[in-house]
Amino acid sequence: MSTLLKSAKSIAPLLDRVLVQRIKAEAKTASGLYLPEKNIEKLNQATVLAVGPGFTDANGNKVVPQVSVGDSVLIPQFGGSSIKLKGDEEVVLFRDSEILAKINE
Template sequence: MSTLIKSAKSIAPLLDRVLVQRVKAEAKTASGLYLPEKNVQKLNQATVLAVGPGFTDANGVKVVPQVAVGDSVLIPQFGGSSIKLKDDEEVVLFRDSEILAKLNE
């Protein structure tokens, strides 16, 4: 079951889900050499594209996500739900609690 989504803007995360796109690793070295695609590693840094509204816990307390659209975050190397977009891009859906850190730039 592989569904291609038109764009990341058509995805609205629910509850405490956060939609991110990994930052692309450089395919060229500082000296100008191009690296083969299989040697370019996935980075753990991502940009937040969309954030769910949060949820209400068992005690009735509203829990809102700790990140906002546009934030740079660190994500786990594995996990999340990958979503393929039509233009061969890939975005990943994580729970807010799975995000490791927010980067202050």
């Protein structure tokens, strides 16, 4: 699934979906050398941009997402639905249950 949108603000996640943006790895080493783009690994750390309202389970209980906008989280290396934004940016849509951990800084 790949869609070209103007910005992440135009995306409103539904149910228990969470919209995140991966934190970019440094393209420069500690000694000042620049790394080629293909050698920069994707980090598993992301920032939450938007959160859905939650859903109602089979017992009628409201289940709300465990994260909120602005949280730093750990996400799986693979999975989610990638969404391309204008300007070569990319955001990823995950279910709340797929997020591995919240990072307390």
